[in-house]
Structures are given as structure tokens and as C-alpha cells.
Amino acid sequence: MYVCSFSQIIFRDPVFQPYLADLVKLTMVSGAVHQICFSVLSTLPFAVGQVQDAGLIFLSAIATSIVHSLHKADTVFVMEEVLATTLFTLCGSTALLGVALVITGKLRWASFVQYLPMPVVGGYFAFIGFFCLQAGVAMMSGKEVKEITDWAQLTDLKSFYLCAPGIVAGIFMWVVTQRIQHFTILPMCMLTILALFFGSMAVSGTSFQDARAYGWIAPLPNATMNFLDIYKHFQPSHFHAEFMLDQLPSWIAMYFVVAFSSSLDVAAIEMALHKPLDHNAELQTVGWSNVISGLTGGFTGSYIFSSTIFSMKSGVDSRLTGVLVFALELALVMSPFSIISYVPKLFFASLQTLIFVDLFMEWIVHARKSMYVSEYVIVWFTFIVMVLWNLQAGIVLGIVGAAFNFIVSYVESTSIRRVWKQSHVKRQFKERISLLKSRGSIVTLELDGYIFFGSSVNIMAQVRKHVLLTTDELLHQRSTRSLSTSVMATPNFNSHRLHGRISTRNNAATPANMGLMALDDMNEYLSEYSADAPIPACRTRFLVLDFDRVTGIDVTAVRSGFNMIKQMLVENGISLVFANLPKHIEAMLRLHDVFDDNDMNTNSCDNVPTKAFETLDIALEWCEDGLLAKEVPVSDSASRLLQSGRIMQLLDVDDVTGPLYVQTQSFEKGQLIYSCGGDVDGFYVIGKGLVDVYLPSTEHKKMGPGFTGRKRIMQVTNGGLLGDVDMILNKKHSFTAEARSNCFIFFIPTAAMDTMKQQHPNLAARFDKAIMRSMALHILEVRVADE
Template identity: 50%
Template sequence: MDSVGATARTPRLQRPSMPLNWLLGGHANQDSPTGSRTLDASYGSIPASARMPSSAAHRDSSAFKTPTHSYLHPSHLPPGEPLLPVVVNGSNEPRDTSSSTAKVAMYGVLNTVICIPIMISFAQIIFRDPAFQPYMSDLIKLVLTSAAVHQLCFTVSSSLPFAVGQVQDAGLIFLSAMASSVVQGLRQHPEQQFSMEEVIATTLFTLAASTALLGVALIITGKLRIASFVQYLPMPVVGGYLAFIGFYCLEAGLSMMANKTIKDPSDWMQLANTESLVLLTPGVLAGLLIFYALSKYDHVAILPSCMVIILALFYVVLLVSGLSLDDARAAGWVAPQPAAPRSISEVYKLYDLSLMDTSFLLPQLPTWVAMYFVVAFSSSLDVAAIEMSLGTSLNHNHELQTVGLSNLVSGLTGGFTGSYIFSQTILTLRAKISSRANGALICLLEIALVLCPFSVIAYVPKVFFGALQTLIAADLMIEWMWHARHKMLLREYAVVWLTFLIMNVFNLEVGILLGIVAAAFNFIWSYIAATSVRRVMKRSRVERDLRERELLQRECLSIVTLELDGFIFFGSSVKMMEEVRKHVLVNASVPPLVHHRVHHGAQSETDTELEGLTTLDAEDHSASAPTPALFSSAEYARLAIHAVRTRFFILDFERVRGVDATAVRSCFLATRRLLEQHGIVLLFASVPPAIEKLLQVHDVLEGQEHGAGLGVLVFETLDKALEWCEDEILIAEGVMPLSDSMPREDDGKKCRMQLLHELLPKHPDKSLREDPSVVLTKELGELYIEPVIKQAGECIYRSGQVVAGMYFVGYGKVDVYLPSKLHEGMGPGFSGRKRILRVCQGGIIAASELILNKRHQFTAEAKATTFLFFLSKAKYRKMQQQHPRLAARFQQAMLHSMARSVMESNIADD
């Protein structure tokens, strides 16, 4: 928590983005390198230079958020410098020789002055039940002792020599709930006589055992390297919990100042009297004024100075009014003086095992589980924040073990939960103090206060502690109940409020549980609403002759490809069916000229009879009406792409992570039956084996064979599915390979040079298209062209070889691919060889390398018996000199091929 929270970032204050980081125990959602958190839970930000090396000082500080709950802003040091001169880790401890003894002592005292009032307030929050008030002085000593134990553990075992660790607020409410549960449990059995010694002993042992067990759980979590597991707690739930902490602190502060028992909102009516309002108003106003001061000004001395001013004003008022300290105690302004202050050894006698009632341990298990997740989550965020401020990586699992060890030792010594204190740790870090003596001094000063023979709270006014608790409440509640609306979606913001309200109406455990349930439903709703189905325009990586490519471009919309993403489950099946109905076109009438086929292929009666554009969605709702013509018939016929009836429907599973059985039956099986009614072929591409088996079990693929007939087909990749669809379109349009229609020569072989002549485009100059000089005769072909026959599996050229010329595919198939060695050398995640494209009859190979005068970037291999026309670089230059008009046709072929590739690439989706 940060003293100013998001208030420091609101436009109305118009202040720099350097808010104070004040309240102990940060809850920031620091963006760690692991990227495990997406929502900032902090209440302010510090300059980027305070987290990163000087080279990154120019970056926007708003991109890095800091944890909260720190009582000071470490902005007194010059920004823009590296935080530490060496890397800090478990094995290489930095040793800053510039840290003098005086500097260590100064920061040790400063950290202690900041920590002690917070520890006293935390003790009053943990033991807020009125039953504990007579023992408050002793209980405060136990909390201070626990803080000293935490600091000693962090000083000795942390990889950060400047670490500050104390009792932290993340587990306070859970400990308080456990303590109140013990008291209420004993009160519910009036027939059983019990003493306050039994209440105290049972409560202390319950809290200590819970803390020790928490430490063991954190150590195990770190040992198993599953620190990221605890970060799955939804941030809106954590936000609601933090807002509840603020409200809880406010109730505790009001209860303490007004000498009333306030546990529920209904108890607030007890404050509706003059006496109570007089007692609590100064503390509330003081807390709000401190909150405003911290949000408006950035200085390390603001909070300590305000605390000193409150003390000074209180005693000045006593002096001026002539009242004694006993009079102030009698009026309720100061806690009563204990009859006989106990020493720490006498306080530990409260841990009387013979007075403990073990029946109260098991009922605390749900509260303990919730405390484990919240404390572990908070500690992980603290470590991530320190990591960003440090400018180097930390081992999250190791640091979580350090927190666990600290809690284990604290629990075994009768203490309470704790963790890193972000603000004090960063303060010491930026001061370049790398000596562990700083932490040792904090520990010694806290022990010294514990050993004092008098009660601190008997001389400090309640206004002092009430102002501090009001400050905590204002920061947390304003941040999470108001400013958080800018940091999350509306539904997530509603989860924050829902969690907060449930915690107030019921209890912590129910609030966290129902908050998680609400966050889960919100996720399901968001996941369903997210676009998990996307229509894409794709073409296969097959290069054909120009006439086939032109036809396929006009008919490309007859292939509908839906790209599926994420986990397809029962909640998303309805949306998928809507997408299917929306994109399948069962009626696409066009002006008459559009039906003219280039190759006069037969067309179905359906194509000529249907009028207008009708999707399955429109067909289900109303009769189709003709679509207004945007173009004339002639203009429409010249369009490269226009609406055509859907023939093939492809579902691409490449990005699908899983499918449940409900989605298979309610979506994919229903899609198959729907498409079958309209004679549309359904194809599945890139289907994982587990999902394919599930489709088979539910009869989605029943009775179908790969690549045969209509119905449902499964292909290894989307590219292969598209290639099959394009082949089917060419067959349906009656397109025959040119090699099959060529006349035969005297030797019985088909006329090869006439085939190449037909494959080449016409001369760009229309007046020369019938000129004999542009005709590729057999004689000219033998002069310039070298026939090459390759069997399946034979290599045409290899990656890295010098480009000798270009190849025209007469018939057969050639795969151009990136070899495995080069593909895997691109980095992690690349494996095996990658097919770049497949070249069929009429396609050109190595034209781009020839023009760019580069070595071959890929390897070309024949996939079937293939006939190639090879034009070498030398003969191409000779052709340009001796037969320039013929050479222009070859140049035109290269330009047409590359221009068509660019157009297809522009139309296709990535």
C-alpha cells in the first residue's frame, strides 16, 4: 500500500508521477520479468530511474508500478544512477565500502522509527476484540518481538543484505479473524467456565501455530519451484481484500479512539453521540490530512514529522489546558496505565500449553488456507518489485523460502506472519548500504523497546494510532474502491466491490471464495465474448500457371477458412455456430457476365438459379432479397474477387489448445450436418491427435477417408487443405493441364517447346503478339532452353549454391523448402525443414534469386517425375541480345509471376 495511492496520479492534483511509498508490506502488482501479473495492485509509482540502470532512465515511469504499504518515499537520492554497483544474488553479496558506520546507524534508526508505530497499530488490529484490551501492552511487546525475529531472519538468510522484513499487513486480517474466532467460540458455550488466561493461551498458540505452518508451506512452495502457482489468485479478489483491510483498519481505529466495540457496520450507530465524535474526530482528520500531504509532497521526512507534530500538539494542549496525563486517560484520550507492566519473560508465560483448548485449531483451517495464498501472493509481488528496483533478476523461489523460514522461526517463537517490507528495503538499497549491520540494528532497537520497563501506549495518545490507521484505510479504500476503475474492466471492478461487500456481510473466507467464483465466471464470460473464431483469406503455397492462378483468385471466396483459437468449450460453441452461419454463403447470384468461365467449364444449375446473397444465418431468419448492384455487369465481371457460393469450409485447429466433448457435439457435429444439407465440404486442418480422436469418437469424422469424396476431410496442415480445395476447383471448372493437350512430335513425344510457348505470357506489346519474332520455335528452344527431367526425391538445386539460371515447370511438382539445419538455426521453437512453396506446371523457380543476383536461399526438390525447362543466365543474356522480343516474354513471365504473388499476398491474411 502506498500512502497516496492512485490519488497521486489523478489529473486534479497535477503532480509528477513520483508518489510516496509508505505503508509497510507492499502489495504491488509489479510487472516482473516472468509476466505473471497483468494488473497493477500498487498505489503509486516511482521513477523508472529508481528501478532500472541509468541507460533506461529515459523510459516512462508509469510503465513500472511499485508495491505499496510503505511509509516513505525514497526520492531523496539522485535519480538516474545504477542502484547497486554489483549484481546481488545468493552467492555474490555486494560489499559497498562507502557505507560508513554513521550512515548505517542513521538508516537503521530511520527504519526503526518508521516501523515501530506501524507494529503497534498492527498489534491493535490483530487483537481488536475488546477481550484483549487489558492485555494490549503485553500483546504489543509480542508483536514487536515478532518483528525483531523477522528482521533477524531476513538479515541472516536473505540474498539481499539490505533487506528489511517485519510483521506485514497481508496476514493481519486473517490473524485477527482467528483471534476473534477463538473468543466468540468460547462465548458461545456459556455453560463452560473459562478464564482470560485460557483465551489468551489458546489465541496465542493458534496464531503462532498458523504462522509456523505458513512458513513450512512457503518453504515447500519454494523448494518445489512453484512460486508462480500462488500468483493465480485473481487480482480483483486481492483488490477487494485490500479494500477490506482498509475498512477493517478504519473500524479498528474508530473502535480504539471511541472506546467502543465496532465489528460490523451495524455497530457504527454507537458512534452517533457527542462523546464518541469528540474522541475520534481529531484522529480521523489528522489521518486524512497526512494522506493529503503525502499525496501532494514527496519527502522522506513527511510522515515522521507528522507523527511528531501529533505528539507535540497533544502535549501542548495538555499543558495549555492544565490537564494531566491521568486526566487524559480518564477522558479516553490515552490508554490506561497497566497495573504492573510485565517483562518480556513474564509475557511469554502467557503461552501456557496446559490452558490451551486444541478444539479451536481445526476450524481455523479455511482461514489459514486463504492466508497462505494471500501472504504468498503478496510476498511474490514484493520480491518482483524489489527485483525491478534492483535492476537484476532474483530467484523468486529462493526468496519465498526466505519468507517461509522467517515465518517458521517467528511462529516457533510465538510470533506472527511477516514478509519483506518493500519501502524500507528500497530506501536502504538506494542509499547504497550493502551491510547487514543495518538490519541487525533495526532488530536490536526493536528488542530494546520490548525490554523497556514501561508501556509505550500509556504515554502515546490514541489520536496518534487512530490517525495512522485512518491513513491506511484512506489509501487502501480510495485506491481499490475508486481509482481501480481505471485499472481494470468494469466487470473486474464489480468483482472488487462484490468481494469487499461479501467480506463485510459474511466473513473473509466466504468473501475470497465467492470472489474467486465471481472472477471465474467473469473469465468465462470474457473468454466467450473474445474472438476465438476468425475468418481469414488464405491461399495455398502452390505456384501454378498464370491462367490457373487467375481463375483461383476469382474463385477464392468459395473457400471459407475459419481460424480457431484457444480452448473450445461448451460456452464458446454457440458463438462458433453463429460464425459458421454468418460466413457460409449458400446463394450468390451475380450479373450474367460474371458466370462466363475462362475455360467454358460446366456450371451447376444452382449457380444460375440462385439470386441475391444469402448466408445460412440469413436463410434461417428470412427470405433472401436481391442485393443492390454496386457495379454494372461489365464492371462486376472485371473484378478480381467477387462473392461466390461457398463450396469448401475449412476449420483450422493450429491455435486450438483443447476441445471438450460438449463443444464437439454441439458445434462440430452440428456444423457437419448443417453443411452437408447444402453440399458443402467440411475440412479440418492441423488437428492435434487427441482432438482428432475425440472427433472420431463423436462421429464427426465417421466413415470418411482422407482426401476422398465429399463430407469431412482431415489434413495435416492448412496449406495442404487449401491445395486440395484449389485442385478440386480447377477440376470442377474443367481446367486441363496444358501438357495433356499438346500435339505430339514425330518421335511420339509431346511437343515440349510448344508447351513452353503456351505457358509464357503474350508479348507486352499487343502489336507484336502475332509477330514471328516472338514465337518460341523448336529451333530457338534448342538454342536457349535445356530440358531437364528429375525423378521424385531428386534435388534441383541446394541452398547456398550459386544461381545458374531459372527453371520453368513443364509438368510435375517441385517443393521449395528451407533445410532443417538452417530452419533450426533460426532459434528456439524452429524444428524440421519448412516448405516455402510448391511449384506446379507453369510455375517459375529461382526467378527472384536470378534477378537479385544472389545465391539460392532455399532448396528445390522434385516431388514427382518432373520435366523442367532450364534457362541459364548466360543464354538469357544472349537471348536478350540476339532475340530481344522473345526475351521480353520471359521477362514478362517473371514479372507476372511476382506481381501475382504480391497481389495474392496482399489479399491473404497473415
């Protein structure tokens, strides 16, 4: 019965009404063909395939478009030419759709067609429901209802009498099927509608002739129907191929929608089956079914997932069930009478109303709870455009709206955030304390996703928000430079107290400081929170941008974002540092002069170069070296003491007591100090040089799939402790230590440490205290950092 309703949806134009009996049977043939194809080709023996609603709207749009095109043409076309052109176009479109689906499955592109935005699909399905209701109302009233304005024709009393019972019956069936979940409910409702109608005819004494005359039932065909008569309208001599090209946009949209809806059907069956299905193979099954349907004069179809799931739950495990359905449908086609001439119109319209209510409730009412507001707006937008304009415009504008919504959502999402990180370099205690206090001078921003023209403004705003200058610097620059309108200003923090102070200075703002926060203003803004802060806010010296999670960048973001950021930072004495730059992004930045020629060749921090490093750890190490060069006086005391022979003074131990417990060792660059898994027999203090501590690749791979190469743990420099944690834990070495440069190292064996505790307890306590302070400071550093 759904097939009969679908036929009246496809051929809803009034010119097809005299031929509807033949066209209904043609649709029934298509349903039978789909069923036998799915029974034979599908991997599921209980599969049910029929003409489906997803593609019918496009077929209806194609049929109506061809009729209008033929009527607008200068040549007068007879009805045989209209039917032949329409049928050949619809069947050809179905066959080509099948070919496209088969190719899509062969190429394993089933996931690609699922990229159609769900809100657009939701708006389309809601339009299918409205279209079914409109077709049902037009069929019951006997009037042409194509546009929303045509509903005004239904205000007379006769139209109300003819339409109201079918609409009420459709709503009744939906309510009952929602409340009572049983496979017999829908057939019982359908039989009840027929029983009530024919019972009312018997009670009122109304004959079939009277019912047909009033409009309750479709008129009888002019002659007795023959099976071959359904193909009599396929006359190649009456076919006008020149009108087919105009239907290409509708066909393309139909391809995506049918492929998408078929994938949804397969996914629904997959969930009910509790085992994975090959979506590409099932899509090929749908494709071959449409190819054969089109070649036999049929229309688009796919899995009917509700009937397929019902067959599965009923224990059907034979393809003979599908063959039986095929035989029954074929028997109805070969019957000499027209079904629609004996079944009331309200019965078919009630099924169309049922489809409308079901789709409208799912995609308009209930969808509100499963979507964001912006996506729900797109559902309504797509639906309204389809109702007021046309199907193709609704899909195109809906996709445009979904794309715009994505851009807005992507820009508003957190694509950049401030993180507090440090390098893995283990330094002497004094340097670590200095870095802890001045680490705020290194601003690290972690970028995420694809950086494009929309997100570059947000990145600039975040940079302005986090970069701090001293108040004197801001006042000096604003008094000596003029305003440049080429740089976009961003608002300061929402503090009314600050607004009054800063706004008086904005008259002298410059591109270099426009929108930047003065350090004093920041302290005032955060005074109630940071009065006792152990790590104070500092004047920014380095801005580090971590690209580890960035997938790509466009030229607009480079030109309007990073070039401008570099200009602003350089003029304020701040170094711009990039970390984890993918090769293609680094090439794009170089192409647009984000890196100057001298930037990549200098190791000095004095001329605020723009630098790029392979990892964030190396980038932070370079920044910390720059801070230490400014904060801690540079003096090579280690070399001086080593040359003078007073090596024990590096440990602040006298030359008499030190050699009793402390051994000195020299290592050349690349030489191993200890290996991962080796026995621990003491700890080391770096006198001079650099040591890399890492997890070897052989051990790294043992952590699981995806772990390759050696993993850098830390770098230890002058004054840093090495192996102290392993000694305290009394275990084998967890990592490998390798000299990165020529090193001079002190080694305190475990046995010597035990002897020291007995013979020189004060000296042993100093070593113990140094180890404890180093570990305590490491804990503080780790807790502060965003690891």
C-alpha cells in the same frame, strides 16, 4: 508504533482489552524476531522485516472466531482457556504458514501463488484499510465496533470528540506525506500529533488520570510488567485443539494472500534495486521468519518494502542496521511499563486511519484508472462482501467473480477471425487466374486460444456469418425441409432491407441453412462497396479451420460446436477441412465422430468429406485442387503430347525453333533439380509433374534460434515457372528444388535466352512476358492474401 496498532487489530475483540498490554508486547517481540531473521537470512543486507498488515486480518478473524466458538460451546470456558487457545492457534498458524512458504519456495512455485486475481487482492487490501479504520474507531470510542451496523453507536457527542481528532490526524498525515516526499515527514507528523496532544493537556490542566478516565488514554495495567509475563498466557493445559480445524479456510486464504503480497513486496524491491531477485529464495526467507516467529509466540510478517527501499537509498550496506533495530525493539519489550498506557489512543488510531486512507485511495480511487471496468467492479464486489459478510466469503466469491469475468472476456475476445490465404503451389497462369476469381469459395477461419463451451457458440455464429449459399439453394432447402429446434439460430446481418426479405423465408428454415446468408443477399448487402470488386464473393465450397494457435478444446465445444458445424456444412455440400490439428484435439474430434470413417481415406471432393491436414498450406492445396477440378476441364494434354512426341507444343513453340533454345530434362521422384546456393544459369518450365521448392534444414538453422527442419516455400506444378526470380536477380539459387514425382521439365539457359533475343526477338518477348505476368500475378496474390 505500527506494531502497537497492528496488535490492537489482531486482538480487537473486547474480551482481549484487559490483556492488551501483554499482547502488544507479544506483537513487538514478533516484530523483533522478523527483523533479526531478515537481517540474517535475506540476500539483501538492508532488508527490513516486520509484522505486516497482509496477514493480520486473517489472524484477527481467527482470534474472533475462536472467541465466538468458545462462547457458543456448551462448556463454560474461563478467560485463561480463551487466551491460551487463541494464542496457540495464532502462533501455530503463523509457524505452519512459514513452513508452507518455505516449501513453496523450495519447489519454486513462487509464480503459482501469484495467480490470485489482482482485483480480489485489491478488494482485500481495501478491506484491510477499512478494518484498520474500524479498529481505530473502536479503540478511540471504547465501544465494540465489529459490523457495519455498529457504527450507529458512534453518533453520540462523546464518541465524536474521541474519534474525530484521530481521524483528522490520519488524513492530515496522508495529505502531507503525499505532497512532500521525504523520509523525515512521517516521523515529524507523528511527533507533531504527540506534541499537540500533550500540549493541550498541559494548557487545559488535564492529568493522565483525567485523560484515562475520559477515554483518551488506555488504563494502567494492574501490576508492573515483566518480560516473561507476556508468555504467561501460553498454558498447554488450557489449550483446546478441537477448535483449530474450524480455522482451516482462513489459514488457506491467509497463505495465498501473504505469499502473493510478499511476492509483490519483492517485485517492488526488485524494481527499485534495478537488478533481478530470486523470488523463490526470498519467499523462503519470509517462510523461515514466520516459522521462527510462530515458534516464539509471534505473528505473521514479511518484507516492509517501503522501509527496505528507504534503507537502500540511504546507503545502508550492513546487516548491523537490522541488528540495531532488533535490539531497540527488544529493549522496548523489556521495559517495565506499558506504552499504550502513556500514549494517547488517537495517536495509534491516526496511524490506522493513515493505513485506511492510503489503501483506500490506492485500491478504490486510483485503481479505476489502471483496471478495466469489469475488474474494477470485482474490486468493489470483493470489498463489499468482506464488509457485509466475512473475509473468507469475500475472497471465494471474488475469485468466482474474477473467473466469471475471465470467461465472459475470453468469449467476447477475438478467438476466431476470417483470413484470406492461398497455398504455396505455383500453377500455370490459366489455373492461377481461375483460382483468383473463385478463391472466395474457400472460407478460412483462424482459431485462437482454448476452445471451450463458451466460445463454441461464437464459432458457430462466425461460421454462419461467413458461409454463403446461392439464393436458389436456400429457397429449395427451406421449401423441402422442416424446422429443427436442435440447432441454434444466429441473426443475419443488421440490414433492414435484408431483414424484410429473409424473414419471410424463415418459416421454412432448416438446420442446414438456418442463419446462413444467400449469395444474392450478400451482394445486395455489399453492393455499395463491391460493385467493382476484382475478387467477387462466391458460393462456399470449403470451410477451412486453422488450429495452429489453438491450445486445447473441451468436450462441450466438440459436441455442441463442431458436430453441429459438420452437419450443417455436409447438408449444404460444403467440405469441412481442419489444418494444424494437435494430436490430442484430433483424437477428441475422432472420438466424437467429427471425422467419418470414409472421410480420412478419400481424396475426392465430390462427397464433401471432412478432412484433416498437417499444415494449412497442404489443406489449401487440397481445396484449390477441388476448385480447379470443378472450374477447369480436366484433360491430360501433357501426357498426350509427350506420348506423341510433340513436346514443344506444351510451350506453344514450334518443333523447329524450340529445340534451338530449349532443353528438355527428365527427373525421377526425389531427384534434385538445383540446390540452394548453386549457380543460376537459366530458368525452368514444368511440363509435367510436381516440384517441391524448400529451404534446407542446414540453411534454415542459420536464420537463428528456433528455426529447425526444412521449410517448404512452394510447390510448382504443370505450366509453372521455376528459378525465374533467381535468374532475374542474377544471384545464386535461394532455395532447393526437388522432384516430388517423375517430372518432365523444360530448361531455358541464360545464354540461350540472350541468343533468342537477337535471333528470335518475338519468341524472347513471349518468354519475358510470361515471366512478367507470372510475377505480377504473384504480387496480386500475395497482396490479397493475409500472410
